[in-house]
Amino acid sequence: MPARMRHVRAIAVVMGSASLALAVAVPAQASPPHHGRGIERSVLPAGDGWAAADGSTTGGAAATPDHVYTVTNRAELIAAFEDAGDAPKIVRIAGTVHGNSDADGNPIGCEAYQRDGYTLEKYLAAYDPAVWGTEEVPAGPLEDARAASAKLQAAAVNVNVPSNTTLVGTGRDATIIGASLQVKNVSNVIVRNVTFEDTYDCFPQWDPTDGEKGAWNSEYDNLVVYGSSHVWVDHNTFGDGDRPDADQPSYFGQVFQQHDGLFDIVRGADLVTVSWNVLKDHDKTMLIGNSDGAGASDRGRLRVTLHHNLFKDVKERAPRVRFGQVDSYNNHFVATKGAAYGYSYGIGAESKLVAEHNAFTVPAGFDKATILKKWSESSLTAEDNWVNGRRTDLIAVHNAGVPAEQLTEGAGWTPALRTEVDHPLLVPLLVGLGAGAGKPSLR
DSSP states (O other): OOOOEEHHHHHHHHTTOHHHHHHHHSOTTOOOBSSGGGGTTOOOOTTSSGGGSSSOOOTTTTOOGGGEEEEOSHHHHHHHHHTTTTSOEEEEEOSEEESSBOTTSOBOOGGGGOOTTOOHHHHHHHHOHHHHOSSSOOOSHHHHHHHHHHHHHHHHHEEEOOSSEEEEEOSSOOEEESOEEEEESOEEEEEESOEEEOOOOSSOEEETTSTTTOEEEOOOOSEEEESOEEEEEESOEEEOTTOOGGGOOEETTEEOOOOOOSEEEETTOEEEEEESOEEEEEEEOOEESOOTTOHHHHTTOOOEEEESOEEEEEEEOSSEESSOEEEEESOEEEOOTTSOOOOSEEEOTTOEEEEESOEEEOOTTOOGGGSEEEOSSOEEEOOSEEETTEEEOHHHHHHHHOTTSOOEEOOSOOOOOOSOEEOTTTHHHHHHHHOSTTOBOOO
């Protein structure tokens, strides 16, 4: 059954009656708050996005008591994931887990990974464009040392999540800092109520051939869904923590970029629902499909639903889509004055994006034509989106403002897996109250 649009909620907001809006938004049988044991065995509700198609997403809901773990550091997290193979398991994060840490879970710095004489100072001296030039990527002993150091960090930072797992934060402050969770070539995974921060690369590579001025390229996302199916990512917070991109130094005239994406869905991943999350203060936010040349593995896959998420002060890729049938509805996009902004939705190769019933809050003078960005010849559906409280035809605004990159209307499919659609005027309130780790569930 198609979801109903609750116009009465919009009326409540327009009238300024927040109490009435909340009364309508939160049913008497609302789920318990997103902390503690209440959500450990929760499963994805029927019809809630693409992860509800072709079966269900239950994670570790069927775990026996001996397969429920509480972890407080990286070693315990890895041990819990590795125990009992793909048997259903619930892994509870308590407190803060550091990806860059010693055997006892104590945080360590980048120098702990340095090998073969690598230091940043030596690397900068060796590959300064005035010394190395701009025609070739770095090579030689210092680049080899950087690669060896990066390999050592990767072994610590990348943590593999097995099939049939629920990863859930306990309390309101469960946090993973500096680790990249890899949901890779598995199925039936749930990730809820965790704050992911600052998955940083100690050893970015300088590439003078990347673009007109060169670029620093880094590895690691906070969370990667790679070649996996039936994944539900719900009520989490993603950001750069105490290491925002805006505070990074510049070398060779380019920002020393230590972050890659926040959360990517790539390499034939399929049937994913991303709901009630906060993604904030970042540059390259979310890829759905990572290469124009990946059609053989990605066509017919990358079916992803995004709903009731907050994208706040993210520069780009919210998301950038290739190949996938992506349903993005009831999300709130916020760009504050002075924050870096490039675009929100990236329209890539053979993408089939439906972007409907979303809300955008932007500063005065913001160019609404930049909300959409055309990367390849693809069509999309973008109906009933509201910018600063006014219904806005995003495709028409884009085509008028960027005449050289015309977008075609009509994604060629109609989403059916939506549990409930809220009026865009209410979306900022609902998402503000319910999105992110430690927030109560409004549904």
